[in-house]
Amino acid sequence: MRFLEKIFQCITEQVLPTACIVCEHHQKATICNNCLQSLYDQGLFNYECCHQCGISLHASEIKEQHCGQCKKHSPYFDASYCLDRYEGVLQNAVHQLKYQKRLAYALGLATAWNAVFAQQLMDANAAYLLPVPLSPKKLALRGFNQSWEIARRIRCGPHIQKMPYTLKRQHFSGRQAGSKHADRMQAIQGMFYIEEGHLELLKDHSVIVFDDVMTSGATLNEIARVLKDNGVKRVTNWVLLRTSKPL
Numbered sequence: 478m479r480f481l482e483k484i485f486q487c488i489t490e491q492v493l494p495t496a497c498i499v500c501e502h503h504q505k506a507t508i509c510n511n512c513l514q515s516l517y518d519q520g521l522f523n524y525e526c527c528h529q530c531g532i533s534l535h536a537s538e539i540k541e542q543h544c545g546q547c548k549k550h551s552p553y554f555d556a557s558y559c560l561d562r563y564e565g566v567l568q569n570a571v572h573q574l575k576y577q578k579r580l581a582y583a584l585g586l587a588t589a590w591n592a593v594f595a596q597q598l599m600d601a602n603a604a605y606l607l608p609v610p611l612s613p614k615k616l617a618l619r620g621f622n623q624s625w626e627i628a629r630r631i632r633c634g635p636h637i638q639k640m641p642y643t644l645k646r647q648h649f650s651g652r653q654a655g656s657k658h659a660d661r662m663q664a665i666q667g668m669f670y671i672e673e674g675h676l677e678l679l680k681d682h683s684v685i686v687f688d689d690v691m692t693s694g695a696t697l698n699e700i701a702r703v704l705k706d707n708g709v710k711r712v713t714n715w716v717l718l719r720t721s722k723p724l
């Protein structure tokens with residue numbers, strides 16, 4: 478399948494013009510060199526960030542590599558790698574993918590991730606990579622899980638197995654955005670579970686969880702809690718865009 482996708486991609490690159498996912502100028506690559514350079518220059522990965530939750534640190538926090546929030550209430554996950562800020566150059570591309578259902582943007586976003594992070598994260602210590610799931614209802618509405626569409630195209634070490642169906646999500650009818658942090662934490666409890674047949678696979682292993690956008694961190698924290706309750710040793714988040722404050 479990947480082989481066929483690659484052939485198709487090579488043909489379309491030669492025959493059809495494509496547009497950069499950031500500036501939308503027509504050229505050959507899914508993200509142009511100028512926009513990639515902006516990401517290299519300004520991306521969040523350039524900054525001193527909290528090792529655990531990936532948020533950029535205040536000067537006083539840099540020495541310990543941890544933000545005040547993580548020191549006060551340590552999340553269940555152990556580390557986070559975030560490519561860029563939510564407000565950065567990739568925000569519109571993520572919106573196009575999620576809300577306009579422009580699936581081709583997943584390739585451009587994965588290309589940006591690969592250009593910056595693939596080499597650095599190639600030796601990441603993990604057995605599995607799990608995308609944050611959508612509920613069956615949301616999946617039916619959108620038609621695809623944006624986190625998986627990006628995650629399946631990112632390069633990672635051959636020792637890491639990508640598993641799109643391991644994490645499961647129940648449908649949640651309340652509005653998540655805008656509610657208070659404490660409400661959000663409570664509302665999200667019990668939302669995620671692990672596919673029964675995969676429980677044994679995960680035990681005593683390290684796992685990467687991939688998400689397109691990290692806001693308060695409540696979703697990723699709840700996923701890490703469920704994973705660790707089921708014997709996972711270590712949880713690392715790989716995140717495309719990180720908000721500086723909860724949205």
Ligand SMILES: [Zn+2]
Nearest residue numbers: 497500509512
């Ligand atoms: Zn561009």
Ligand SMILES: [Zn+2]
Nearest residue numbers: 527530544547
């Ligand atoms: Zn933190």
